[in-house]
Amino acid sequence: MSENDRPGDRDWGLRDGGADRAIEGYADRVSVLPGESFGLYVSTTGGPFRAEAFRMGWYGGAQARKVWSSGHLPGAAQPVPDPAGPTRTVSAAGWRPSTRVSTRGWPEGAYLVRLTAGSGEQRYVPVTVRSRQTAGRLVLVNAVATWQAYNAWGGRSLYHGPGGKADYAGRSLAVSCDRPYDGDGAPLFTTYEQPAIALAESLGLSLAYVTSMDLDREPHLLAGARAVVSLGHDEYWSPAIRDRVTAARDAGANLVFLGANACFRRIRLEPSAGRDRRLVVCYKTDWPHDPMHGKDDAAVTADWREPPHARPENSLTGTLYESNGTSAAYVVAEPGHWLFAGTGVTRDTRFANLVGTEYDRVDGGSNTPRPIEILAHSPLVCRGVRSFANSAYYTVPAGAGTFNAGTMRWVESLKGDGAHGIPPATAAFTRRVTENLLRAFAEGPVGHRHPARDNLDAHHPYAGDPIWAHHNLW
Structure with missing residues (x-):
């Protein structure tokens, strides 16, 4: 039986968003290989909570299948940390872990972990069970770096500080993956990626799943890929990501951009709290203050089309x-x-x-x-x-x-x-x-x-x- 022939679960949405911070969480890994585990860090004002993992796909129109549930777990409120350092980075890496989740038996794919507080409020935590190799497959890329760029949890994103859109000067210059996402917990995924994933899986094609972070880390991940699909909002690319996608195209892999504004910002991915590639760095208009300026101008985090190393997208x-x-x-x-x-x-x-x-x-x-x-x-x-x-x-x-x-x-x-x-x-x-x-x-x-x-x-x-x-x- 193929994965999408399995019974789906239509009840994967959020029934009660509830008050801000009623429940929220993050995974300590952006992606894992099948069978690996990740830590789940949760804050809730609603007492004991439950977690359920849904693989996003087609499933006869249900568009998700539940692969795991936790039972009741102890929950408590955890603090919103202050921004740290000259980059004004907000990180919840100091939170207490709530549970560790094994992905044994989980197929490759894009997942939403749904958190449900004892009082009923719900939020998502996204995680990708990534493909080890992509040869002969159509590769769907979860644009995690862009998700974090827009994530204003803790009051700051790469766009603004706690004063909202008018507070450009208070924005972060580097944002951490060690924090929940704002909104429903996965706003850019549910808006710009999930509908295309459902369609792709309905076609019965041979698919591979990776994240932008994986492309940055693994030089040969796209070897032999048939096509690479950038989904609806994929703005933030490191030089390594761009070079590897370009090399895949030049080796015969087709490219799909299902949005606009792709590959517009040049970023660096750096370690955070001892964890690999958990920090998305982008100085944008403050690029003269980027520590790489004058040392490695190709790594300076500005718009791709702008100095000091312009390469229009x-x-x-x-x-x-x-x-x-x-x-x-x-x-x-x-x-x-x-x-x-x-x-x-x-x-x-x-x-x-x-x-x-x-x-x-x-x-x-x-x-x-x-x-x-x-x-x-x-x-x-x-x-x-x-x-x-x-x-x-x-x-x-x-x-x-x-x-x-x-x-x-x-x-x-x-x-x-x-x-x-x-x-x-x-x-x-x-x-x-x-x-x-x-x-x-x-x-x-x-x-x-x-x-x-x-x-x-x-x-x-x-x-x-x-x-x-x-x-x-x-």
Whole structure:
């Protein structure tokens, strides 16, 4: 019996979020190999608690299977630590461990551990049971580094301090994995990754699971992979991650970017509290204060496209992140493309609000891979400036193909729940395109069967084009 033929458990959601800090926790390892264990650190005001582990998949539409439960465990409130050091890092590494969880018998995959307080409140703790090897498989990457960058538990993220979005100066310059996630405990996973995982598993493909941390640590993890899938929000990449994904592409592995703003920030992963790769370092605009500045400029944590060692991300992703804070219709430019097979679209077919809130665009400059096909060309206005969002597809001599959706809402739309004003029927389009994409990419170098047919010259800049006016890249 295959894993997804097993009975699923539809009751994997959170029934009662409850008050802030009613229950929350973290795992002391981002990922483990099957059979390894991890420590679970929990704080709760609700007395004894329970933990249950759900493997996320398809399972006939249930989308999860419960593989473990703890019974009742003693629980108590644990403190929110103060930020430490010049990086203002919040770490709960000093918490008392609550239990140790063995993954013996757990299949590879992405998991949510659901914590339930004695008083009923619930939160998630994400953990990945990773694949030891990826040869011949389609690799799904959990973007843990990006999850932590946005995690404001303890009052600080890489974006802001306790004063909220206006408190940029109070932000952390390094964030620790040794703390719970805010929100439901796994907000970026449930929003930008789980819907795509459910779809991928429904197709019966040979899948592998890794995290961004694993790609940084293991030089040969992508050896022989058929395709590498960056899910809906995968912004923070170390040089090692980028180099290994690029090498996989150049060896024939297809690449998929199901969001926007991928590979935008350059980071370092460092040890924390004696644990490997638990600290995500990114100085961003404070990069002149990065300790690596002047010592190893390629390791300085700034935006990839910025000094002191600029490497714009579009040489890998095909598109450049342009801006955020927009909502616009997705407009089909090449209806005859094989990725759109079975969707019934025609030129200029529109899907309301599918573009947003962040978006990418093909810039046509020297870093743009060629040949490249613009598949969607969606007019928008962002921060008062007219521009476009693009979905794009390019191929390289080794035969690898790369697809970039160019919008953050692609994976969200797969749910068909009407979020962001995206009509539920749009899910039929994005699901079919994603199915076409994953099936073809899982077969090996797709460029041998579907070489990109360059159409960049058909999409010229226009009066007021922000790329033309400010970068002169065309």
